Amino acid sequence: MLENYIVKKGAKIGKNVSIGHNSLIYSDVIIQENTRIGPNCIIGHPSKATILNSKKLDPKLQKRLLTSKTVIGKNSIIRSGTIIYSNVKLGNNCNTGHNAVIREHTKIGNNCIIGTNVVLNGFTKIGNFTRINTTCALPQSTIIGKGVFLAPLVAFSDNKNVVMGNGNEAPIIKDYVRLGVGTIVLPNITIGRGSLVGSGSVVTKDIPSMSICYGNPAIIKSKISKNELIKYKMSVEH
Known part of the structure; x- marks a missing residue:
């Protein structure tokens, strides 16, 4: 049975790529070899700014602009219902x-997992080997390093006083x-390298590197040892 999908003129599809039923691939898209696109996906969806022909942009986001086409790397699996916007790598x-929804001007490294119903609201940078689990919600301007693990239902905020x-x-x-599961991280917070935050915590201030913290508000309880960090890194990267 032939799959019924649309690939717009200009899109570049690599060798051994499969595209599922009812998916739409926009023109400014590159899908590299051995990648599988599931049914009902949209790849290269135009941004709101493009649809409205608007050049208005928060200066804070200016340095996050990606001018390249949307690129889906080699050997990737894009499951059904995923929407990936323009200018995503x-x-x-x-x-x-x-x-999953991955909005415009988002750069995601190699060997990453973006889980079911995750929303990345754009202008986001994510390092290699990072796992973002089911139903996490990350706002514009989020920066996530390599080897990070976000359990289900993690949410970040970028607007302290909710002023439009x-x-x-x-x-x-x-x-x-x-x-951990259900962690909330407030705006302008930095969580340092190698730290572990317990489930249900609300992070209201910066967390130093190699810290173990939990609670509402999250309080530092102890430190991560070098051996513990090495063990975690090996589990993520191998």
């Missing part, structure tokens, strides 16, 4: 869950950080 060996027109001050998550 997804590395090699990446997986999305069902119904403000915002784009999302957290910075350094390399090899682990956030």
